[in-house]
Amino acid sequence: MTHIENGKEPAKVISFINMKGGVGKTTLTKDLGYFLATKRDYKILFIDLDPQSNLTQSFFRKYGYHQESLLDIDENTVEEDSNENSINNNTNKKTIGSDISIQKLFKPGKISHLKKDDCILALDEKISIIPGTLKAIFSERNSNIENHLFNYINQTKLKNEFDFIFIDCPPTYSNYTISALITSDYYITPSKPDAYSVLGIEMLNEVVCRVKEEHQVYFENKDLKSLGVIFTELAPYSKGYYDQIKEIKKTQTLNIHFFENHFVYNSYIPKRAEYFISDSGSNTKNELIVLADEFERRFSEIG
Ligand SMILES: Nc1ncnc2c1ncn2[C@@H]1O[C@H](COP(=O)(O)OP(=O)(O)OP(=O)(O)O)[C@@H](O)[C@H]1O
Numbered sequence: 671m672t673h674i675e676n677g678k679e680p681a682k683v684i685s686f687i688n689m690k691g692g693v694g695k696t697t698l699t700k701d702l703g704y705f706l707a708t709k710r711d712y713k714i715l716f717i718d719l720d721p722q723s724n725l726t727q728s729f730f731r732k733y734g735y736h737q738e739s740l741l742d743i744d745e746n747t748v749e750e751d752s753n754e755n756s757i758n759n760n761t762n763k764k765t766i767g768s769d770i771s772i773q774k775l776f777k778p779g780k781i782s783h784l785k786k787d788d789c790i791l792a793l794d795e796k797i798s799i800i801p802g803t804l805k806a807i808f809s810e811r812n813s814n815i816e817n818h819l820f821n822y823i824n825q826t827k828l829k830n831e832f833d834f835i836f837i838d839c840p841p842t843y844s845n846y847t848i849s850a851l852i853t854s855d856y857y858i859t860p861s862k863p864d865a866y867s868v869l870g871i872e873m874l875n876e877v878v879c880r881v882k883e884e885h886q887v888y889f890e891n892k893d894l895k896s897l898g899v900i901f902t903e904l905a906p907y908s909k910g911y912y913d914q915i916k917e918i919k920k921t922q923t924l925n926i927h928f929f930e931n932h933f934v935y936n937s938y939i940p941k942r943a944e945y946f947i948s949d950s951g952s953n954t955k956n957e958l959i960v961l962a963d964e965f966e967r968r969f970s971e972i973g
C-alpha cells in the first residue's frame with residue numbers, strides 16, 4: 671500500500687460501526703490502528719465519536735494526558751489542577767491536561783474558523799486523535815451538525831496528511847452515526863458471533879442504504895463501501911464459537927464479506943484501558959498481525 675509521501679494517496683476514512691453495543695468496536699479501532707501506526711508505519715488519525723469516549727481514555731492513559739473538562743473526569747488521572755496544559759502532579763504518573771476535543775466541532779453554527787489544533791491532538795509523529803467528550807452529548811439534539819466532521823476534514827485537508835482516519839462510532843443511531851457515515855469511504859463491522867449481533871449487521875446495512883439515499887450530495891465524489899465483518903471473540907476460545915460463525919455465514923442472506931481472521935479474546939483487554947496488544951508479549955499479537963495483513967489486502971480485493 672502507498673504510504674505517506676509526496677503524491678501519496680488521500681487517507682482512507684473508515685468507520686468502525688455496529689448498532690449493537692459492546693461488540694468490540696472501540697477495542698478493535700484502537701488496537702488495529704495502533705498496530706498499523708507503530709508496526710506498519712502508517713500515519714493514523716483516530717476520531718472518537720462516542721460520548722462514552724473510551725477510545726480517548728485509552729490513548730490518554732497510554733500517552734499521559736487527561737481531559738480538562740468537569741464532565742470528562744477520569745478518576746484515576748484527573749485531580750484539582752486543571753489549568754490549560756497543566757502538569758497534573760497529584761497522581762503517581764504525571765499527565766498533561768488537554769482541552770482539545772470534538773466538542774468544538776459539534777457546536778451549532780459555523781465551523782469554518784476551526785483549525786487543526788482546535789480539535790486534533792498529536793500524540794506522536796504517527797498517531798493523532800480527535801478526542802471524544804461527554805460534553806458533546808448535549809449538542810446531540812441539534813440538527814444541521816451532521817456535516818461538520820465532513821467539512822472539517824475537507825477544510826483542514828486532513829486526507830493529505832494521514833494514511834488512515836479511523837472513526838470509532840457509538841452503538842446508537844444518531845447524528846453521530848450519520849456524521850461518521852457521510853464522512854467515510856469504508857466501514858468495518860465488528861460483531862460477536864451471535865444471533866442478535868447478526869441482526870445488528872443487517873440493520874446497519876439498511877442504515878447505510880438510507881444514509882446514502884438521504885445524503886446523496888456527500889456520495890457524489892466518493893463511495894461508502896463495506897470492508898466486511900470482523901468477528902470479535904469476547905468469550906474465551908470455544909468450539910461453539912467457530913460453529914456459530916459457520917452457521918452465521920451459511921444463513922445470512924446479504925452479500926457480506928466476513929474477515930477470515932478474527933479479533934481474538936485477550937484477558938488483559940478488559941482489565942486495563944491503557945493496554946495495547948502490539949506492545950504486549952501476548953500470543954494475540956500474532957493474531958493481530960494476520961488480521962492487519964487481511965485488512966491491508968481488503969482494499970485491493972474490493973477495488
Ligand atoms: N479481544 C477482546 N478480548 C477480551 N475482551 C475484549 C476484547 N475486545 C473487547 N473486549 C472487552 O469487551 C468490552 C466491550 O468492548 P468495546 O468497548 O471495545 O465494545 P464497543 O462495541 O466499543 O462498546 P460500545 O458499544 O459500548 O461502544 C470491553 O470491556 C472490552 O474491554
Ligand SMILES: [Mg+2]
Nearest residue numbers: 695696720724
Ligand atoms: Mg465503543
